[in-house]
Amino acid sequence: xxWVFIVLGGFFETAFAVSLKxxxxxxxxxxxxxxxxxxVVSFALLTAGLxxxxxxxxxxxxxxxxxxxxxxxxxxxxxxxxELLRVLxxxxxxxxxxxxxxxxxxxx
Numbered sequence: 532x533x534w535v536f537i538v539l540g541g542f543f544e545t546a547f548a549v550s551l552k553x554x555x556x557x558x559x560x561x562x563x564x565x566x567x568x569x570x571v572v573s574f575a576l577l578t579a580g581l582x583x584x585x586x587x588x589x590x591x592x593x594x595x596x597x598x599x600x601x602x603x604x605x606x607x608x609x610x611x612x613x614e615l616l617r618v619l620x621x622x623x624x625x626x627x628x629x630x631x632x633x634x635x636x637x638x639x
Contacts, residue, residue: 541596
């Protein structure tokens with residue numbers, strides 16, 4: 532169940548980053564509220580995952596999911612450049628998270 536919390540928390544991390552973009556520097560109220568709610572939910576889910584996972588593994592996965600999700604949303608909807616190096620970097624982030632999980636560090 533801890534991994535479910537981490538993955539969902541990573542999705543909410545992506546949502547808070549996108550909300551922050553829409554908030555225009557926290558000047559637009561509804562995207563700012565969305566940012567705050569998504570951030571709190573994301574951190575709460577990370578906290579729940581940390582009950583059963585090592586901090587390094589959980590944090591790297593949570594951050595990686597958020598970074599990859601935000602990069603993909605940026606490329607798909609905000610016109611961020613889709614370049615080979617950018618895509619390879621996303622693959623490396625995913626590989627690193629998977630590697631941490633497979634390294635046997637998924638329990639205290």
